[in-house]
Amino acid sequence: MLKQVEGSRAVAEAVARSRPEVICAYPISPQTHIVEALSGLVASGELAPCEFVNVESEFAAMSVAIGASATGARAYTATASQGLLYMAEALYNASGLGLPIVMTVANRAIGAPINIWNDHSDSMSQRDSGWLQLYAESNQEAADLHVQAFRIAEELSLPVMVCMDGFVLTHAVEGVDLPGQDQVDAFLEPYVPRQVLDPGDPMTIGAMVGPEAFTEVRYLAHQRHLRALEVIPEVAADFTAAFGRDSGGLIRPYRCGDADTVVIALGSVLGTIKDTVDELRDEGVDIGVVGVTTFRPFPTEALRTALRGVRRVVVLERALAVGIGGIVTADVRAAWSGEPFTVIAGLGGRPVTKKSLRALFADAVADRLEPLTFLDLKHDVVERELRRTG
Structure with a gap:
């Protein structure tokens, strides 16, 4: 349905129709409108079942996402600028554990001096963190990429950043063809995790790995990224067939x-x-x-x-x-x-x-x-x- 909508709201609605089960959020401009809109959808019952977790920092937001994803929930968060830097340690944990978390980065400059406006300094600083990074040209593509991101993340068991330019896109109102719930449900199957932390069947994740195995761990992460070069175009082609729009890809x-x-x-x-x-x-x-x-x-x-x-x-x-x-x-x-x-x-x-x-x-x-x-x-x-x- 074509709708005149702010970019942040378009992304929030696309994320909501992807049926996340846990959303963790800490506000930082210019991503705040996204999580505000999602909190309203959860509070109204329009997005259910979903737990919206208010946290005390961006590090906590990513930590909650890691915990939720590790226990089998579809998890989402959003951040920008210094908030992404505050998450840095946890970003590497999320990718190292192979957790399919989706996160919006509303691209913003990094200080000092303080600057809240757009550039790509934040996401570029984390380019080697093991997360897939997708960049949106428009608000239409930003909405579309989030739906694709959940599928890509879950197929590869890797986290995905969807990067959209702060203010230039997040706060711009323009026509966006928002996907219907039935369309998204047909495109994005329910999340079936590859590994689940379950008190009934205890296991350890993220344990220490010594020199005898760490190179192999990193090599396997590299291979999953190379596999993404095949999966991303396949998902984009399926999206085009399902929604009638050419969006995403390499x-x-x-x-x-x-x-x-x-x-x-x-x-x-x-x-x-x-x-x-x-x-x-x-x-x-x-x-x-x-x-x-x-x-x-x-x-x-x-x-x-x-x-x-x-x-x-x-x-x-x-x-x-x-x-x-x-x-x-x-x-x-x-x-x-x-x-x-x-x-x-x-x-x-x-x-x-x-x-x-x-x-x-x-x-x-x-x-x-x-x-x-x-x-x-x-x-x-x-x-x-x-x-x-x-």
């Missing part, structure tokens, strides 16, 4: 068939990039864009195929690896035979405009780009500060 090439230059990006900025690419195409510029939906595991082979024959690759990143530059760029480099250009853009919520992108892409096509570029950097400000601090 990557999304756009106007790349004959492109000399390809831009790679994640999240909501893809909309502005596509609009800019359309304008440049009308002007005769051979440029395309690849949206990366699945960042972990990284879709190396799929991206390699999409970039075959491309002369230039520009990676537009919403996070910065201080001291080196690009985060996504490092993975793109493994998939492409050339040397990608890295562009750091939109940090802390700074707008990424078509005007700036047009100038950037013109420089790329003319081979004027530096290996590392900070889009719309205020050079006078940084140069003054560098002089002041010596």
